[in-house]
Amino acid sequence: MGHWLLANSTNGKPNDGAQKEAAARFGVSRRTVRRFWSKTKQKIQSGAAVIFTSAHKGTVHKDRKKLDVEKVKSLSILERSTIRKMAVKLGVSKSLLGQLIKRKELRPHTSAIKPQLTDVNKIARMKFCLSNVVYDGAMSRYSYQSMHNVVHIDEKWFYMTKTSDRYYLLPEETDPYRACKSKRFITKVMFMCAVTRPQFSADGQELFDGKIGIFPFTTLEATKRKSKNRAKGVLEVKPIQSITKDVIKECIIKQVIPAIKEKWPKSDQVKHIFIQQDNAKPHFNKDDPDFQAAANSDGFNIELVCQPANSPDVNVNDLGFFRAIQSLQDDKMAKTVEDLVQNVLISFEKLSSVTLNNVFVTLQGCLTEIMRVKGSNDYKIPHINKSRLLRMGMLPECIELDEGLIKDSLTHVMQFDVNAGTNYDIGGLIHHFGFG
Template structure:
């Protein structure tokens, strides 16, 4: 089979270099075949192109014009490129424009095309990331929380998959009052899981359960389970799996369902929870791990961008990690930083094992 190479198109800089090279290797206004052959090999073009360029160069010299070339190629223009239907976009409701995936479905286009429109600034995305104001105490508590999760990450209730990608546990216990959480966890927890040490995380809202409640302690330490209850750091929705992405994923599903009553809305939320894939939930847990690393690098601040890990591509390649590795130097620096402050800050987060490991005791 004969190999046919594509014709190379020189940019402005290459054209000017070629013209000056030909002039430098010419003699009395003539550029011999040997020089033209060498130029064709040097610039990766055909000898016919070199001859044509030499003719243009001589024409400029004879007319007294400077030997300067500029490429006429301004980029490929696709006449069949699909354009944004502005009127159709305007007709979409706010909910229908809330995510790229949903908007692409409503417009009848692919997500990649919609992403290209945004890149070409034919559409302008809008996000409203209002972040809580953090005190120094908040920042230290956040760092201690991140460090404690380096130890306890394996106990989080995230989906579990076999080596060939088969789902073993979807990670979804259910939606119900807190009083029924522990029985539901024990019922749904996979029998194959050797670890039964579970940490339930809740925010700092007052209606939540007290970890010192006698009934909770009895229920949490029976049937071979050891269940602890911790609160996330104050002003830290980015350290809560639900706030970080789980609720957003559910909302994008339930927004497509019509509800005219409170009962209907509740049912839509429950249905959307059931429809949410374990892959999406697992991705949220990985994103949380990425946020833990970013927070430690930012010394507890929330002034960082949520990391994008290309999870979809890694999943297709079967290279999606179970957990994100943390650099030891970052852990040491974080421990040194938190130890500069009062020891009574963030005492509910156990970092003793890390301190012993790195010799801080």
């Protein structure tokens, strides 16, 4: 209000109607405006700085209880799992802990179990990260490759419903009733998802959405007896419960590879494509003759590669894309296996290419964090405000890296291999990263 009055005054006197307009504009009485202007004029005449601050200092609770930090630190992690348990251990009330959480003197944290890594696993993860780094000699910088020729595949179980779910209801609404024959054996279907990085033009137009396909592991079986819902001998969709190596092989050769050849951009002349899979036991070897025959035809050169062991965080499906599909699939009701399959397919198609591209950017950030922690998985997924950068047209396609991080990672990997007696092409790596 003070700045507004000064702007609407002449020679230290408010303009005609200025005080009345200020009272209406700021929701105060004209008496308050006159008192405020009187104090402002006194400061101007005395030559003091005119600083417009509120006289209200807020409520100060001098008797507010404080947290005994040392006592909290003495508790084990398991003794802090619930507010009730923690309150008993600290000898305080549950409401006090709730207030401390609101005041951010305590922070809730959800801990998820991660795969246990050996030293060999950590080094393999670092080598994988370094293999995705390229050196631009002209710009003298390090960055990740664009990953446009890498197809990430992975499998996931999708369930008909959740064992426990949360809803928000009106006070007069009836609680929903859900039932099934067994909570331990909820109907589920496994899907194989195949995605690659989307491609966009210079002005942001989508050229290729990157979604190769999502394929259910199901089969058609004839019913053995009649029921009130269908006659005997009708073909029904049944989930394949035992996912063996032959099932995986058939899906990749007969569904994934044909989908890649059909959907791959015609403008892309480089058709050397890598299919990245994890190290699950049902997966077959890249030298399989049937795979080689299907992969190296029609002008394509498709190679099967394995990501590091115990490393779901280097696959975009496990990193975030499956979770995005799951969030959409959970909004749809399913009563049969056909409904479940249809819901997953619709959710897959509904996801935008922007969402998929964002996961690839997050993947590059995770690769950087893996190198910083020397191959461990004890790190937080980095957040770089991708939505804001996308709106500003500043979302990077390839994240740049610090030269010091590359040198430290390379030194750590080479030292491990030297100690282990591994035959390592040190000179080739040094040349690849522009050192020496």
